[in-house]
Amino acid sequence: MAYSHVRPLDVIPWIPKLSRLTQENPNLQHLNSLRSRKWLLLSPLILSTNASSFAALCSKGSMAEAPVKNLTLRDICDRKVPEHILKRAEEVGYVMCTDVQRQSLPVLLSGQDCVLHAQTGSGKTLAYLLLIFSAISFQRYAVQALIVVPTRELGMQVTKVARMLAANSGGSDNMHKACTVMALFDGGMLKRHKSWLKAEPPEIVVATIDSLSQMIERHVIKLEELRVLVVDEVDFLFNSSKQVYVLRKLLTSHSTIERRQTIFASASIPQHNRFIYDCIQHKWTKNDVVHVYLNPTEPMPSHLHHSFMICTKKKRLSILLYLLQKDAPRSGIIFVSEQSEKSKKAGNLPSATLVLDFLKASYGGDLEIILLEEDMNFNARATSFSEMRRRGFLLVATDMASRGFDLPQTTHIYNFDLPKTAVDYLHRAGRTARLPFSADRCSVTSLITPEERFVLQRFENELLFTCKEILISLETVA
Numbered sequence: 001m002a003y004s005h006v007r008p009l010d011v012i013p014w015i016p017k018l019s020r021l022t023q024e025n026p027n028l029q030h031l032n033s034l035r036s037r038k039w040l041l042l043s044p045l046i047l048s049t050n051a052s053s054f055a056a057l058c059s060k061g062s063m064a065e066a067p068v069k070n071l072t073l074r075d076i077c078d079r080k081v082p083e084h085i086l087k088r089a090e091e092v093g094y095v096m097c098t099d100v101q102r103q104s105l106p107v108l109l110s111g112q113d114c115v116l117h118a119q120t121g122s123g124k125t126l127a128y129l130l131l132i133f134s135a136i137s138f139q140r141y142a143v144q145a146l147i148v149v150p151t152r153e154l155g156m157q158v159t160k161v162a163r164m165l166a167a168n169s170g171g172s173d174n175m176h177k178a179c180t181v182m183a184l185f186d187g188g189m190l191k192r193h194k195s196w197l198k199a200e201p202p203e204i205v206v207a208t209i210d211s212l213s214q215m216i217e218r219h220v221i222k223l224e225e226l227r228v229l230v231v232d233e234v235d236f237l238f239n240s241s242k243q244v245y246v247l248r249k250l251l252t253s254h255s256t257i258e259r260r261q262t263i264f265a266s267a268s269i270p271q272h273n274r275f276i277y278d279c280i281q282h283k284w285t286k287n288d289v290v291h292v293y294l295n296p297t298e299p300m301p302s303h304l305h306h307s308f309m310i311c312t313k314k315k316r317l318s319i320l321l322y323l324l325q326k327d328a329p330r331s332g333i334i335f336v337s338e339q340s341e342k343s344k345k346a347g348n349l350p351s352a353t354l355v356l357d358f359l360k361a362s363y364g365g366d367l368e369i370i371l372l373e374e375d376m377n378f379n380a381r382a383t384s385f386s387e388m389r390r391r392g393f394l395l396v397a398t399d400m401a402s403r404g405f406d407l408p409q410t411t412h413i414y415n416f417d418l419p420k421t422a423v424d425y426l427h428r429a430g431r432t433a434r435l436p437f438s439a440d441r442c443s444v445t446s447l448i449t450p451e452e453r454f455v456l457q458r459f460e461n462e463l464l465f466t467c468k469e470i471l472i473s474l475e476t477v478a
């Protein structure tokens with residue numbers, strides 16, 4: 001079901017619309033009864049469509065059968081998003097709306113603040129970028145949209161999509177100024193950015209919190225003209241003790257809710273009702289913020305297949321090799337945990353090194369073996385990232401690769417080490433099954449010890465999925 005759960009507090013701005021609709025149309029009378037309940041289920045998209053189509057949806061009683069399912073991006077964005085941006089989106093293959101785009105774009109384009117809460121790989125990035133292109137002026141030299149991201153790699157991806165859409169924004173007649181998108185990530189380029197920001201401020205900035213805070217402190221970036229603020233992977237940023245202070249300041253002191261539209265996006269917002277309450281209380285968003293919440297009963301894509309294999313720590317490497325040979329992934333990610341201080345002191349090798357060295361010595365397949373972890377320097381990380389985009393890969397990575405990475409050719413995820421939390425599991429799993437209209441079955445396989453079975457079971461209960469055990473005779477594995 002594609003409805004959003006909204007508390008009475010959040011629903012206040014919608015009530016007049018609801019009562020107008022029910023007066024106009026007797027089919028909707030039963031909705032009145034909902035008002036007396038503690039929870040109200042309603043869809044912002046439905047409320048923004050006309051009364052008769054709303055009635056049709058209600059009488060069918062299911063969004064799955066709704067006629068609006070086949071909307072194109074143009075149906076929703078026409079005359080709101082500049083024509084050349086829409087054309088460009090179509091050229092690169094963004095024609096039909098994904099579910100989250102269908103539900104959120106009417107809300108976003110109406111100017112309301114929004115919490116975008118939908119599965120990994122559902123297309124949240126394009127939804128907020130289309131809003132940005134509708135809200136900024138291409139003729140003004142000022143930072144008008146800011147997208148805050150947790151990692152440089154996610155930032156590079158968002159920048160790439162934004163630049164792709166903005167290509168040709170200057171128009172063939174050269175009459176208009178082209179829209180510029182600045183990537184502001186830590187990594188030694190900040191000097192050049194400083195002059196750029198002063199001389200010719202870009203319309204859109206994509207930034208990590210650290211670099212942004214440096215630019216704000218030095219008064220290099222000016223946010224007076226900010227129209228749209230997007231915080232991507234919002235739960236991650238609010239959870240990080242390093243980032244949360246700057247983020248709060250950005251939301252309340254460096255810009256104000258009256259002048260900007262605020263969008264928070266993530267596939268996981270634990271205690272989302274509490275979060276929305278906080279958004280309003282702390283004035284991170286306006287009071288009528290809309291929570292667009294898709295698939296609450298299915299937080300992960302349905303075409304994802306989950307399995308696990310029980311083995312001892314000693315056997316894990318050879319089991320991993322066995323699985324890689326059996327699965328023959330198009331591309332795959334092997335997630336390992338960061339090494340603990342205790343393990344470092346004991347002189348053990350980190351999982352990342354163990355797996356990398358083992359695969360380099362024994363894999364023998366066609367895929368490129370690549371490492372990506374927090375401790376790598378900027379250049380090494382950038383090289384790994386661009387290599388992954390060029391060919392099939394087996395990426396060995398810590399959880400830094402679990403948020404927002406969009407590598408659609410990834411068909412298999414392996415949890416060499418089990419993630420710490422269900423939210424981490426969800427984001428790791430979300431690095432596959434990312435092609436919105438594909439029916440390919442992708443998979444997540446966890447290698448666990450017998451003692452870890454109950455942890456995985458807890459994730460299954462929390463994320464509402466079932467994990468199947470792979471049973472093989474361990475003797476068949478070298």
Ligand SMILES: Nc1ncnc2c1ncn2[C@@H]1O[C@H](COP(=O)(O)OP(=O)(O)OP(=O)(O)O)[C@@H](O)[C@H]1O
Nearest residue numbers: 094096098120121122123124125126267404406434
């Ligand atoms: N309308 C569309 N038509 C076709 N492909 C789309 C459309 N919208 C998005 N995509 C593609 O879907 C993939 C996932 O999109 P995106 O990265 O925005 O997901 P997300 O919701 O931000 O996921 P995550 O929560 O993991 O960051 C991308 O490869 C993107 O190009």
